[in-house]
Amino acid sequence: MDFKIKRKSTKTAVVGGLLESYPHDLQLYKIPPIEDIALKEFETLALERLTLLRSLATATTLKGLRLYSEEWIEYVLSDLRTQGLKYYVKLCEKTDFSTKEADLQARRKDHIAHFILRLAYCRTEELRRWFVSREIELFRMRFMTMTSDAVDTFFRINNLCYTNISEEEKNEILINLRESTHHQNIDNMKFYKVKFYEVLDLVKTRKVYLKGGYAYVPHKDFISVLIAQYRIHLRQSLAIASHHLSEVEQDERLVSLLKGLHQTYTGNNYSDTKAAVPIETLDSLSSKSFPLCMRQLHEHLRTAHHLKHGGRLQYGLFLKGIGVTLEDSLRFWREEFTKIMDLDKFEKQYAYNVRYNYGKEGSKKNYSPFNCLKIISNTVGPGDCHGCPFKHSDANVLKNKMKGYGFELQAINDVVDLAKRGHYQIACSKYFDVVHNSSMGLGINHPNQYFEESQKLKGEVKIEPKTEAKQSIKPENNAVEDMEFDENF
Numbered sequence: 001m002d003f004k005i006k007r008k009s010t011k012t013a014v015v016g017g018l019l020e021s022y023p024h025d026l027q028l029y030k031i032p033p034i035e036d037i038a039l040k041e042f043e044t045l046a047l048e049r050l051t052l053l054r055s056l057a058t059a060t061t062l063k064g065l066r067l068y069s070e071e072w073i074e075y076v077l078s079d080l081r082t083q084g085l086k087y088y089v090k091l092c093e094k095t096d097f098s099t100k101e102a103d104l105q106a107r108r109k110d111h112i113a114h115f116i117l118r119l120a121y122c123r124t125e126e127l128r129r130w131f132v133s134r135e136i137e138l139f140r141m142r143f144m145t146m147t148s149d150a151v152d153t154f155f156r157i158n159n160l161c162y163t164n165i166s167e168e169e170k171n172e173i174l175i176n177l178r179e180s181t182h183h184q185n186i187d188n189m190k191f192y193k194v195k196f197y198e199v200l201d202l203v204k205t206r207k208v209y210l211k212g213g214y215a216y217v218p219h220k221d222f223i224s225v226l227i228a229q230y231r232i233h234l235r236q237s238l239a240i241a242s243h244h245l246s247e248v249e250q251d252e253r254l255v256s257l258l259k260g261l262h263q264t265y266t267g268n269n270y271s272d273t274k275a276a277v278p279i280e281t282l283d284s285l286s287s288k289s290f291p292l293c294m295r296q297l298h299e300h301l302r303t304a305h306h307l308k309h310g311g312r313l314q315y316g317l318f319l320k321g322i323g324v325t326l327e328d329s330l331r332f333w334r335e336e337f338t339k340i341m342d343l344d345k346f347e348k349q350y351a352y353n354v355r356y357n358y359g360k361e362g363s364k365k366n367y368s369p370f371n372c373l374k375i376i377s378n379t380v381g382p383g384d385c386h387g388c389p390f391k392h393s394d395a396n397v398l399k400n401k402m403k404g405y406g407f408e409l410q411a412i413n414d415v416v417d418l419a420k421r422g423h424y425q426i427a428c429s430k431y432f433d434v435v436h437n438s439s440m441g442l443g444i445n446h447p448n449q450y451f452e453e454s455q456k457l458k459g460e461v462k463i464e465p466k467t468e469a470k471q472s473i474k475p476e477n478n479a480v481e482d483m484e485f486d487e488n489f
Helices: 011-021 039-061 070-082 087-093 101-121 125-144 148-157 166-172 174-180 195-203 223-243 251-264 280-289 291-306 311-320 326-337 343-349 353-356 374-376 395-404 408-422 422-436 448-459
Strands: 036-038 191-195 210-211 215-220 482-484
Touching: 011 070, 011 101, 011 395, 036 039, 039 070, 039 125, 039 251, 070 087, 087 101, 087 125, 101 125, 101 223, 125 223, 166 174, 174 215, 191 195, 195 215, 195 223, 215 280, 215 311, 280 291, 280 326, 280 448, 291 448, 311 326, 311 353, 311 448, 326 343, 326 353, 326 395, 343 353, 374 422, 395 408, 408 422, 422 448
Parallel strands: none
Antiparallel strands: 036 482, 191 215, 210 215
């Protein structure tokens, strides 16, 4: 169905069209959107969906919360509220049959954003696995909040041929259901009768009653049946999208957006802050509150009185983000560099770059400090000391560096082991806990976030960063134009 909205359409027509297309909060995403949307909205929806999926991943991998536990769900919802994604909170908290336009628009955004990320994550097997895992987690979490009536409606809308057993049949086996079901108050719970091989995960964990080759599944566990089908559907859809990706990328506006989406940072960009950090405190702060990537840059600068271009850019923007003013930054770099060169050389070759970072030279943009994804993906050559030490440093070098800081051997081994396994940001989070003698398990996504959380924990400096909703993915053509989805995706 094509539901392109014309300017002359009335509000009633808009609501009616959306209600017909999105009658339920939960979707299986079998029919792709075919409406025209602005490129700006395309980008915004992609970033918001990516933020949602990353919240799910952070709750498990960085926070260590048990999947689908109350703590896990609460963390995800809280993070979404913090990110300003209240419409996703609404879709995840409670399923209803609202006909309000705001709720219908939330379903529309959810639908379109899912298909955008299909295009971005269909490129490689690794990306596909990550996307399928997160979407299944999201689907299961939302299904868990559904009432029995909402489940029945979901089945009917999606032509799923599952009906709950009658009260007579339920009463006949009620004792067995109580003994085999891990839920309370099953007297008022609906049960579905399915072939046992459709819920092997529940059979394996002895969570269902088996009789005559059938499993009696309570509606709260019926998600196991759907997940198996949904996983197959997603994998097939991603394979189809991958085959047709070259057709989509004929539009140059989308190439950089789709290719770079999985590496896009979606948090605060720390391009401005109200805090003021004097350069006289940097030595102390570097050991107390700097992430390891910035600490090693600071130490190298103090020792060698020089940093290569990559190091100056990475460290200079970080200092800007924590609140070092342009005047102090110029003084800081000047005092160090002039220990090995004359003042005239510094002013001619290096002062311009410092002013450039602050938007006072060249294009005069307000440049943002590098986030973890950018630092991790940086190319680091011989003699360079920028980049991510958990990725770019040899394990023995990393271990010796941390020994020099006086950390306990077990803590060092834990950090190094995470780095060896490619969990660079988790290793940074563990490093944070080691430095601060804490067990916060932060999800570190940005060096300036590390600094901010450290200062909050120590209560030494009040950090008030300028809040911006999302980073922007800038395609080569920045014009806001209309684009149309291909029915193959």
